[in-house]
Amino acid sequence: YIRMSKKPMQNMPKNAATVIASGINDFGKFKVALGIIIAVFAVILYAQSVSFNYTLDDHWAINENRITTQGFNAIPTLLKTDYWYGSMLNNRVPEYRPASMIMFAIEWQLFPDNPHVSHLLNVLIYALTCWLLFILLCKIFEKKFSNYGVMFPFVCTLLYTLHPIHTEVVDSIKARDDLMCFLFGILAIMQMIKAIEKNSISRMIVAGLCYFIALFSKESAITFMVIIPLVLYVFTESTIRKIRIATGILALFTCVFLAIRYMVLASAPIDDFSSPLVNSLITAPDFMSQKATAFYVLLRYIELLIIPHPLSYNYTFAQIPNQTFKDIQALLGIIIYSIAVCVTIIKFHKKNVIAFSILLYLITIAPVSNILMLIGSPMAERFLYIPSLGFCIIITFIIFKFIKIKTGNNLLQMILWNPILFTILFIIAGLYSIKTFSRSQNWKDDYTLFSHDVYVSDKSASAHGILAITILHEIYPKENNEAVKQNLLDTAISELNKSITIYPQYNLMYNALGKAYYAKKDYINSLIIYKYMVSNNIDLSEEDFKLFASDFCNKGINFKQEGKYDLAIDEFDSAIKYDPQNEYNYIAKGISLGHLGKDSLSNQMFLKVVSINPKSIMALKNIGVNYESNNRHSIALEYFNKALAIDSMDVECLKYIGQTYQNMGDINKAKEYYEKANKIRGGKQN
Numbered sequence: 171y172i173r174m175s176k177k178p179m180q181n182m183p184k185n186a187a188t189v190i191a192s193g194i195n196d197f198g199k200f201k202v203a204l205g206i207i208i209a210v211f212a213v214i215l216y217a218q219s220v221s222f223n224y225t226l227d228d229h230w231a232i233n234e235n236r237i238t239t240q241g242f243n244a245i246p247t248l249l250k251t252d253y254w255y256g257s258m259l260n261n262r263v264p265e266y267r268p269a270s271m272i273m274f275a276i277e278w279q280l281f282p283d284n285p286h287v288s289h290l291l292n293v294l295i296y297a298l299t300c301w302l303l304f305i306l307l308c309k310i311f312e313k314k315f316s317n318y319g320v321m322f323p324f325v326c327t328l329l330y331t332l333h334p335i336h337t338e339v340v341d342s343i344k345a346r347d348d349l350m351c352f353l354f355g356i357l358a359i360m361q362m363i364k365a366i367e368k369n370s371i372s373r374m375i376v377a378g379l380c381y382f383i384a385l386f387s388k389e390s391a392i393t394f395m396v397i398i399p400l401v402l403y404v405f406t407e408s409t410i411r412k413i414r415i416a417t418g419i420l421a422l423f424t425c426v427f428l429a430i431r432y433m434v435l436a437s438a439p440i441d442d443f444s445s446p447l448v449n450s451l452i453t454a455p456d457f458m459s460q461k462a463t464a465f466y467v468l469l470r471y472i473e474l475l476i477i478p479h480p481l482s483y484n485y486t487f488a489q490i491p492n493q494t495f496k497d498i499q500a501l502l503g504i505i506i507y508s509i510a511v512c513v514t515i516i517k518f519h520k521k522n523v524i525a526f527s528i529l530l531y532l533i534t535i536a537p538v539s540n541i542l543m544l545i546g547s548p549m550a551e552r553f554l555y556i557p558s559l560g561f562c563i564i565i566t567f568i569i570f571k572f573i574k575i576k577t578g579n580n581l582l583q584m585i586l587w588n589p590i591l592f593t594i595l596f597i598i599a600g601l602y603s604i605k606t607f608s609r610s611q612n613w614k615d616d617y618t619l620f621s622h623d624v625y626v627s628d629k630s631a632s633a634h635g636i637l638a639i640t641i642l643h644e645i646y647p648k649e650n651n652e653a654v655k656q657n658l659l660d661t662a663i664s665e666l667n668k669s670i671t672i673y674p675q676y677n678l679m680y681n682a683l684g685k686a687y688y689a690k691k692d693y694i695n696s697l698i699i700y701k702y703m704v705s706n707n708i709d710l711s712e713e714d715f716k717l718f719a720s721d722f723c724n725k726g727i728n729f730k731q732e733g734k735y736d737l738a739i740d741e742f743d744s745a746i747k748y749d750p751q752n753e754y755n756y757i758a759k760g761i762s763l764g765h766l767g768k769d770s771l772s773n774q775m776f777l778k779v780v781s782i783n784p785k786s787i788m789a790l791k792n793i794g795v796n797y798e799s800n801n802r803h804s805i806a807l808e809y810f811n812k813a814l815a816i817d818s819m820d821v822e823c824l825k826y827i828g829q830t831y832q833n834m835g836d837i838n839k840a841k842e843y844y845e846k847a848n849k850i851r852g853g854k855q856n
Contacts, residue, residue, distance in 0.1 A: 200580060201308060204324050205301045207581070212297035212331050215606050219293060219341045223615040224285045226483060227344040230257035232274050233283055241279030248272050252438040263546050264438075266431045269386040270346040288343045296340045299353045300331040303559070306360055310405035314523055318570065319577040321584060325595060326566040330559055332602035334478040334609050339555045341613035342483075348555045350387035354380045355394045355556070362398050362416055366408045374416055378423045385427040390537045393556075395420045397533060404521045446673065447632055450487035450548045451540055462493040462500040464540040467549045469503030471535065475554065475561045478602075481609050482626040482633075483619060485549035488672055489630040507532075523567055531560030569594060616640050624665070635669035635679045638662040642686055659690045677708045688717055693728075697721045719749030726758060735762040753779040753786055760792060769796045787813045791823055798826070803834045821847045 224233055237244045237256025247256075249272075253265035274288070281287040307323030315322040339345040358380035365373030381398070384391035399417045402408045408416075446453045454460035467490060474481070482489075493500035510528045517525035538545055538553040547553075569591065576587040585592050612622045620637040627633040641662040649655045666683040670676055680703050687696035700718040703710055710718065726741030742759035749755060760775030773796050779789035794809035810827045814820060828843035 201305075201320050204320055204581070205304045208304050208324070208327050208331050209297040209301040211328065212300045213293055215332065215603060216293045216296065216340050216610060218607075219289045219610055219613065220286050222285065222289055222341065222613055224343065225613055225616050225619055226342060228285065228288075228342060230254065231271065231344040232278065232288070233285075235274075238271060238274045239278055239282075241275055241282075244275040244278075245272050248275060250434055252435055255438070264435050265389065265546075266434050267347045267386065267388050269350055269383060270344075270388075273346060273350075274343075285343060288346075289341075292340055292343060292346060292349060295346070295349045295353060296336070299349065299356065300327060302353070302356045302360070303327050303330065306356055309360070309363060310401060311523075314405065315570075317577070318575055321575060321577060321588070321591075322566060322570060325569070325591075326562050328595070328599060329565060329602070330562040332599050332606060333475075333558055333562065334481065334602055334605040335474060335551055335554045335558055337481065337606055337609045337613065338483060338550070338552045341610050342552075345552055345555075347388040348552055351384050351391045352556050354384035354387060355391055355397070358384060358394060359398055359401055362402065363406060366402060366406055366412055366416070369412075371415075374419050377416070378419045381420055382423045382427060385424070389431070390534070390556075392424060393534050393537065395424055397530060400526065400529060400533075404523075404526045446487040447676070448486075448546055449540070449544050450490050450492075451544060453487065454492050459492055459494050460544075461541060462495045462497065462504075463490065463548075465503035465507065466490070466493045466497070466500045467503075468507060468535070468539060468541075469499055470549065471554055471557075472506065472561075474551065475558060478605060480626045481551060482623045483551075484623055484627040484630045484633040484636075485547070486627075486630050486632045487548075489627045489633070490548045491629075524564060527560040527563040527567070529560075530563070531557045534560070617645055629672065631669045631673035631676055631679075634665040634672070635676060635682070638665035638669065638679070638686070639682050641665075642682060642689070646689070656690070659686055662686050663690070677703075680708060681710070681714060684714070684721075685717060688721060691724075693721045693724045697725065715748045716752065719745040719747075719752060719755065722748070723752075723755055723758060726762070730758070730762050730765075733765075735765050738762045751782060753782050753789065756782075757786075757788055757792065760789075764792070764796060769800060772796055785816050787816050787820060787823070790816075791820075791826060794826060794830075798830050798833070801833070803830050806830050819850055821850050824850070 232238050235256040237247050237251070240247075244256075248268045252263075253267050253271070254263065273291075277284070277288050277291070304323055304327040307326055308320055311318075311323050339348045358377045361373055361377035361380055364370070365377055377398070381391065381394055384394060395417070398420060399413050402413050402416060451460050451463055454463055495501060495504075510532065514525045514528045514532070518529070534556040535553065536542060538547075538550070540548065573588070573591050573594075575591060578584040578587050612619050617637075617640050620633070620640050624630075624633045624637045638661075641658050646655060646658045646662070649658060663683065663686045666679050666686060669679045670683070680699055684696050684699035684703070687693070687699060696717075700710075700714070700721060702708075703714075704718075722741045722745035726738040726745065729735070729738035729741060739759055739762050742755055742762065745752070745755040746759070756775040756779045760772040760779075763769075763772035763775065773793055776789040776793045776796070779786045780793075783789075790809045790813035794806040794813070797803075797809065798806035807827065807830055810823055810830065813823045814827070817823070824843045824847035828840045828847065831837075831843065832840035
């Protein structure tokens with residue numbers, strides 16, 4: 171490496187300076203071209219996602235969020251409330267990420283309820299991030315790997331861009347927080363390097379502002395307060411004093427953010443992570459088992475980085491098995507991470523790239539590792555979005571270590587002069603691209619994602635339950651084919667039973683299962699579920715109690731049709747108990763009592779209906795029928811006329827009045843009402 175000052179350049183022959191300047195210019199264009207290639211790859215891989223719908227947490231963050239959907243008016247509220255404040259979720263977690271939420275509100279204002287625009291922005295932000303990452307890696311590796319030119323950062327960034335582990339972050343609109351966090355983290359590093367080079371405090375402040383926005387995007391950006399000084403130490407010639415100043419500025423912005431975050435979350439009703447459905451690690455029998463399971467998850471992360479298959483959105487209870495330190499996979503995780511730490515300690519003082527990459531991985535995975543503290547998830551692929559960069563640097567380093575590399579001035583030369591390298595790259599990139607493209611398709615919509623991933627996460631209670639609820643709420647109501655509808659109900663019931671089997675305390679799924687049986691008209695099983703919920707004090711909404719009552723009512727109707735009126739009355743009494751304002755329950759019981767000749771008790775039921783709804787024609791007519799059957803013609807006429815006053819076109823009521831007059835011997839009156847009934851019936855037939 172030769173450092174050249176401006177003075178020797180000026181003393182050079184004019185033609186030599188021109189040649190050097192031209193070469194530098196060509197190299198710059200080549201670097202820009204490679205950056206564009208990387209960005210284009212990112213766009214091509216994820217372009218299909220622009221046609222996708224909202225999925226998973228997108229609903230709670232955007233179209234089902236009562237704050238976000240207010241558009242521009244939502245911004246002040248989003249700045250002073252926690253992340254899930256406007257969602258329909260019952261659970262609230264200590265998260266403050268207003269940057270992405272403000273973006274969603276702006277998008278809703280300009281393009282209301284349009285997931286395609288949001289997906290497009292995700293793709294463009296990812297492409298921009300990958301392009302900037304390439305520029306950054308070119309900058310920091312220009313001295314460490316000067317003999318490789320731009321090839322090392324190009325291969326590294328390309329592997330990062332294509333890695334399938336990023337599909338969740340790009341395809342889930344809600345994961346905008348991860349995208350923005352890394353984007354502004356990269357910008358902060360770039361600005362801080364320029365600040366060190368130019369000895370500029372103002373640029374340090376700009377870097378601090380970029381870091382501040384990253385924090386507002388996602389709290390895990392706090393790791394950049396360590397990563398940025400680390401980059402300065404390993405890849406620049408900065409003095410310790412300058413690094414301390416840079417770190418101090420970052421610390422200042424961190425303190426401001428933490429103060430704001432504290433004030434916002436202090437008044438928020440935050441739930442802890444006490445449910446296995448939030449983080450299954452709480453089911454570990456003791457502290458040591460909990461940490462052993464966490465190391466098992468960390469091992470799984472490495473496995474997914476090496477072989478990103480199969481992938482899933484769901485790793486909740488009981489997909490992650492509890493481990494002890496006697497389990498091989500937990501021990502292997504501890505050994506691998508211990509070796510990584512030892513390598514870092516040994517190599518770091520030499521400013522070794524492998525040591526830096528391991529540190530980058532460890533620092534960025536630490537906040538979500540469940541080692542330091544329990545978080546809101548036992549495992550998630552999105553947690554590897556930034557840490558995967560460390561993995562890609564290591565893989566690139568290993569490849570370059572064992573292959574002789576020749577640099578070129580253009581892409582064609584790079585490929586022709588390095589056939590072994592590009593053969594390996596072609597194989598890895600090809601496999602990554604195929605997996606990324608196919609995995610991305612699973613994120614098309616909720617049903618596609620859930621129905622695919624339930625087979626990957628077959629031990630997850632929520633994976634089965636969420637699929638079932640999606641079928642019941644979104645797919646089943648839109649289906650017109652009766653045979654298909656029944657199959658959908660059978661699938662939903664099967665998935666709900668699997669969910670409850672895995673986690674018997676999953677109250678929400680009992681509720682859904684009761685409704686599924688009810689939709690299938692399996693009132694016996696529906697009653698069993700609702701009786702279980704009542705006996706176990708599982709919360710039931712007013713709607714649930716109404717469905718519960720309907721189960722009893724429908725069972726009573728079956729008994730009534732079989733002539734088993736005593737049994738029917740018992741069921742109607744249960745229906746009345748759980749839905750005392752439903753007039754049909756009283757009417758059904760009144761009719762059954764009437765069949766048993768208990769006209770007085772029957773009338774009490776119908777009069778109860780009239781007290782609930784004075785305009786209940788059915789109750790008024792039945793009261794009239796009871797009185798008429800007991801030859802109390804005048805009272806019967808009174809109630810028939812009340813019913814007729816409500817609906818003068820009620821044919822059945824006109825016939826009853828005609829029959830009453832006929833029984834009273836008033837043939838002319840009877841004929842008058844019969845003719846009215848026939849005329850109306852005839853009119854309806856026409």
